[in-house]
Amino acid sequence: MSATTVNITDNLENLREGEVVTDEKTGKKYRVKKNIMPHYSAGGPHGLGDPDDRTLRKIEADVIIPNRMNAHIEKNACNESYLGLITCFRKDGAVSGLNTCKPALEIFNRCKYERFHDPEFRAKITDDYIRERSEARRTGMTSQQRKLEEYREWKSQNEK
Structure with missing residues (x-):
């Protein structure tokens, strides 16, 4: 050497x-x-990355954050217009609904556009994601895995 x-x-x-x-x-x-991964993605207590790292990889910024934004928009922010669009498609059918549901689609798209181009909304979703990622790196388990463990503990305590 x-x-x-x-x-x-x-x-x-x-x-x-x-x-x-x-x-x-x-x-x-x-x-x-x-190492294939950069140092900040491979370090930390469980080898999953530094829990205090706030940088985003390209896939996180370009794919994961917009997907989370979209899910949040459909479930919370623009839920009424989204459900109106879904109801229209169910009533008129998917193919003919493309023509007859244009007003409902326009309302939903406008609401979605406003939320997607709101920097405060994006910052909130990004902070939530970074907080979840940090906790996963700190504990070695995702939020779903932690919920499953909590359920298993609850179930074992209540079976006695």
Whole structure:
């Protein structure tokens, strides 16, 4: 194993697994560990990432947050217009409903557009997601897994 002296801002891609590297500024020695995930996604108490990390990966920002926003809009924010659209489609049928339900679709789309382009709403959903992700990284279990464990404990206590 060779010891290499590098500056922390250097490109470290050409280093090999297990190689010993010395930081020029601090003089500390590090062993190279290659990982597919970035360091903030692989650390933490359960290897799921740093619980205090608030950065979002691209898939979280572009897919997960908009999906959560959409689900929240349909269930809470624009529920009345969404249910009106669903009722119209059920009454007129999916194919003919495309033409006859345009007013209901327009109302729902307007409500959805307003919510999707509201920065406060997006920030709220993002904060909720980061809080859930942080708790999952801290405990090693998702919110659904924690609820299941709570139910199992409740059930075992009530069976006695």
